[in-house]
Amino acid sequence: MTSKDWAIRAEGVSKKFGLTLRQSMNYGLRDIGARLLGRSNSETLREGEFWAVNDASFEVRGGQALGIMGVNGSGKTTLLRILNGVYAPDRGMVQMKGRVGALIAAGAGFAPMLTGRENVYVNGALLGLSTREIDGLMDEIVAFAELGQFIDLPVKNYSSGMYVRLGFAIAALSRPDVLLMDEVLAVGDMNFQKKCYDHILRLKRDGAAIILVSHSPGAIWSVCDRGLFMDKGKVLVEGPVEDVIRAYDDQNSRNAKTSAAQFEIAAGTHAGKIESDNEAGTSAEEVIPNSYGHNKGGTGDAICTNVVLRDVGTEQPKEEFGFGEPILITADVELKETQEDLLIRFTVDAVHYRFIVTVDNYEQGLEWKRVEAGRYSLRVVMKDPNFRPGAYTFNMGISRKTVGVHLFYWFGAARMVVLHPSDKFLYSDNNAIMFINSDFALEAVASGSIVGAPVA
Amino acid sequence: MATDFQGDLRSRTVVRTYTAMGPSLSPLTSLRMAFGELYWSRHVVWHLFRRDFVVGFRQKLLGYLWIVLVPLIGIASFVFMQSTGILNPGDIGYPYPVFVFIGTTLWAIFMTAMGNVANGLIGNTDLVMRTNIPKIGLAVTGLAPLSYSVLVGFVVLAIVMMTVRMLPSAWAVLYPFAILPIILLGVGMGLILSVVGAVARDVTGMATTVINLVMYVTPVIYETKFEHPVLQFIVLWNPLTYLVDTPRSLFVLGRVPNPLGFTLSTIFALVVFCVGIHAFYIIKDKVSERL
Numbered sequence: 001m002t003s004k005d006w007a008i009r010a011e012g013v014s015k016k017f018g019l020t021l022r023q024s025m026n027y028g029l030r031d032i033g034a035r036l037l038g039r040s041n042s043e044t045l046r047e048g049e050f051w052a053v054n055d056a057s058f059e060v061r062g063g064q065a066l067g068i069m070g071v072n073g074s075g076k077t078t079l080l081r082i083l084n085g086v087y088a089p090d091r092g093m094v095q096m097k098g099r100v101g102a103l104i105a106a107g108a109g110f111a112p113m114l115t116g117r118e119n120v121y122v123n124g125a126l127l128g129l130s131t132r133e134i135d136g137l138m139d140e141i142v143a144f145a146e147l148g149q150f151i152d153l154p155v156k157n158y159s160s161g162m163y164v165r166l167g168f169a170i171a172a173l174s175r176p177d178v179l180l181m182d183e184v185l186a187v188g189d190m191n192f193q194k195k196c197y198d199h200i201l202r203l204k205r206d207g208a209a210i211i212l213v214s215h216s217p218g219a220i221w222s223v224c225d226r227g228l229f230m231d232k233g234k235v236l237v238e239g240p241v242e243d244v245i246r247a248y249d250d251q252n253s254r255n256a257k258t259s260a261a262q263f264e265i266a267a268g269t270h271a272g273k274i275e276s277d278n279e280a281g282t283s284a285e286e287v288i289p290n291s292y293g294h295n296k297g298g299t300g301d302a303i304c305t306n307v308v309l310r311d312v313g314t315e316q317p318k319e320e321f322g323f324g325e326p327i328l329i330t331a332d333v334e335l336k337e338t339q340e341d342l343l344i345r346f347t348v349d350a351v352h353y354r355f356i357v358t359v360d361n362y363e364q365g366l367e368w369k370r371v372e373a374g375r376y377s378l379r380v381v382m383k384d385p386n387f388r389p390g391a392y393t394f395n396m397g398i399s400r401k402t403v404g405v406h407l408f409y410w411f412g413a414a415r416m417v418v419l420h421p422s423d424k425f426l427y428s429d430n431n432a433i434m435f436i437n438s439d440f441a442l443e444a445v446a447s448g449s450i451v452g453a454p455v456a
Numbered sequence: 457m458a459t460d461f462q463g464d465l466r467s468r469t470v471v472r473t474y475t476a477m478g479p480s481l482s483p484l485t486s487l488r489m490a491f492g493e494l495y496w497s498r499h500v501v502w503h504l505f506r507r508d509f510v511v512g513f514r515q516k517l518l519g520y521l522w523i524v525l526v527p528l529i530g531i532a533s534f535v536f537m538q539s540t541g542i543l544n545p546g547d548i549g550y551p552y553p554v555f556v557f558i559g560t561t562l563w564a565i566f567m568t569a570m571g572n573v574a575n576g577l578i579g580n581t582d583l584v585m586r587t588n589i590p591k592i593g594l595a596v597t598g599l600a601p602l603s604y605s606v607l608v609g610f611v612v613l614a615i616v617m618m619t620v621r622m623l624p625s626a627w628a629v630l631y632p633f634a635i636l637p638i639i640l641l642g643v644g645m646g647l648i649l650s651v652v653g654a655v656a657r658d659v660t661g662m663a664t665t666v667i668n669l670v671m672y673v674t675p676v677i678y679e680t681k682f683e684h685p686v687l688q689f690i691v692l693w694n695p696l697t698y699l700v701d702t703p704r705s706l707f708v709l710g711r712v713p714n715p716l717g718f719t720l721s722t723i724f725a726l727v728v729f730c731v732g733i734h735a736f737y738i739i740k741d742k743v744s745e746r747l
Contacts, residue, residue: 029656031742085474085588088741094474100588108586109504113511125503126587 007178007209008060008083012092014233015053015078016045023048052078054233055092060226062177065210067224067241069217069248071255075233076213080182083211098177099128107167112156116147116166119155123167127174137173144199145169146192165192172199179203182213197222217245217427245427246420249389253417256351256391257319264295264412288408298408300336302398304378307331307413309394312381323389323421323435329380329414331396335373341401342368346380346413349393350433362401386435389420425455472588486737487730493590501593508600527612531557534677546679550708551620554613558704559676561609565635566642566696567667568605572598573646574653574660591740592733595650599643606635625710634703637718641699641725647732651739670694675701695721 018024027046045051053075060066068076081087083094084102109126110119120141124134142151145165155163171179179200200223204210214220220227220241227244229237229251237247289297308317310328321327329346345360359380361368393415398408420426426435442451494501534556537543548555576598577584583594617624645663653660673680673690680691691697698717705713712718 028742031739081585082474084586085472086585089474089476091476093476094472096472098470100472102587109507109583111507111511114507118507118510122503122507125500126583126589130499 007062009095013056013089014091017052051233060209062207065224067220067227068213070230074230100178101176103181116151141169179210253391296410302407320417327382331378333376347395387418483734486734490733497593504597505600562700563676568602569642570646574649627710628707631707637722637725638699640729644729644732647736695724
């Protein structure tokens with residue numbers, strides 16, 4: 001994909017860091033010693049080191065915008081710093097053509113004692129502007145930052161909004177050939193943000209190459225054409241921005257699932273410790289508490305184990321389901337005594353909401369008038385789920401029509417991740433949890449013509 | 457880092473290349489890179505320099521008087537000790553306040569140059585992490601407060617000279633050049649400390665403490681005419697002896713007491729300066745990631 005008109009080019013860029021400060025100081029001194037003796041630093045990992053960026057390659061042309069996404073610690077900021085010349089790569093090469101404006105440098109070098117105007121000159125110089133260029137841009141910068149007469153006030157008296165607006169205005173108006181941005185589009189009020197977007201898109205139309213690092217799929221989608229998805233320093237996805245956002249969102253869902261499970265284990269261990277302290281470790285078997293307020297509990301008349309989510313076709317256990325894919329739930333149920341009017345129910349929690357769905361045998365049209373004591377295997381198929389991509393937790397409960405409490409309950413019995421579909425781009429709201437197939441129509445009142453075309 | 461610029465930094469045709477640095481970097485290359493980068497980033501360095509200079513003044517807007525008073529109070533204590541006989545500066549041949557003021561000013565210039573260059577990177581962590589201006593430029597902007605204190609020093613010196621009714625010699629016009637070597641030495645040592653100090657932060661403090669001891673074997677507040685042979689030897693081989701003594705004698709008496717000593721010390725300062733730049737260039741890319 002090498003072409004002549006690249007503006008930013010990275011080839012096999014790698015950067016390693018030490019995990020602890022002590023180690024990093026230790027290695028730092030050793031590296032310095034080696035350097036002074038004219039020896040090259042090692043390109044391999046030493047104990048306690050990790051690749052913050054590992055073998056990243058990409059190319060951005062003028063007029064293109066590349067979005068970099070990844071969960072915290074995936075190496076985005078390190079990569080951006082390498083691009084900005086802050087860190088030297090340990091392997092590989094980065095090249096950039098033309099004037100580089102870094103919005104990570106917005107407001108850099110502001111001296112509180114100096115007025116806004118004086119700081120514009122310093123910050124502008126840092127962004128590669130000459131004094132004459134800044135003279136010419138000054139009015140535009142003041143107008144863009146909406147500062148008015150306050151431009152002659154010492155910066156120390158600025159509000160944080162004024163400070164950021166001024167920094168952004170200088171960086172944005174410096175007309176860079178390459179623009180590096182790190183999570184900066186969330187500054188100021190809505191109008192200012194809109195102005196920032198407009199300006200960035202204009203820079204792009206005028207031929208600037210843009211790299212935007214963000215956690216916001218909306219920001220990435222509105223600015224970028226292509227993207228990188230990074231995880232643990234590696235570029236896992238390089239391609240259309242939609243694919244990158246899907247990969248990022250799926251990774252977030254997986255992390256949400258893992259961290260919820262870990263939290264539960266930690267909380268469970270904590271609770272278990274308190275209980276075993278109280279009961280002085282009387283039993284090695286799992287004790288199911290006879291009250292609410294635990295992960296698992298009930299009267300002890302029924303016990304459910306092995307709640308597993310499976311692929312409907314192969315019946316193999318799995319934790320990641322495609323969008324709209326049916327889900328088979330299996331479980332082992334043991335009734336200690338014969339039960340009448342038995343009710344078994346699964347509820348589902350999303351990350352931010354509880355009990356968004358409930359499936360209950362009675363609701364689904366099946367009555368269990370009398371179930372003998374014994375062991376049973378339970379199968380439930382959720383046929384047309386419309387969960388949006390995200391992480392979900394399954395809870396289960398067993399009760400009886402005539403009994404007001406649970407014979408058994410289990411929060412967090414199983415977890416799953418719903419992945420992004422490849423034929424739809426579900427970007428609009430991260431908090432939404434249900435997708436409902438709908439038909440949209442927009443008809444011009446005057447002519448009666450229907451506007452729009454299907455998404456390609 | 458092998459940073460390679462082609463063309464002017466501000467032009468649209470410049471191509472920046474960042475690669476992992478190979479082991480070989482000759483001292484000449486690093487010197488060329490230092491001056492090249494300083495030249496390319498001269499606008500930025502100038503603006504930062506001016507910023508620090510202006511800030512230095514503005515923060516003291518409450519009293520210009522205070523700026524002048526502080527060094528005067530400083531020499532007052534030495535003059536007091538000398539007049540009561542606690543301190544015996546030796547046979548100087550001209551008023552002691554002038555001697556001690558120029559001596560302490562030169563020493564302060566040396567320490568400020570070293571300290572500010574050494575802390576230039578740490579003090580500008582924000583700029584190092586967020587902008588791509590050459591790190592040598594940031595180290596150099598630390599000299600802004602120095603030029604500020606040199607200016608103030610001249611004003612105070614004029615006051616002191618007027619008070620003791622003395623005129624400087626005609627050779628005093630060479631004074632600004634005569635203090636260059638001591639600044640170079642301070643900058644060179646500061647450059648070395650700046651890179652080492654960014655990784656292990658206590659090094660700068662330790663070095664400063666040790667060098668403060670060197671003041672007692674340098675003719676700053678008294679003539680260093682020791683009886684003890686070891687002390688004599690140290691004073692003789694201490695380059696700072698000549699770097700402090702020469703500008704002062706030139707300014708007051710219009711003569712250079714030990715031309716050979718001064719020449720050798722100047723060469724020493726130049727060598728330290730070049731070594732400083734070379735060391736800085738070899739290891740500077742290790743600095744930002746450990747700031």
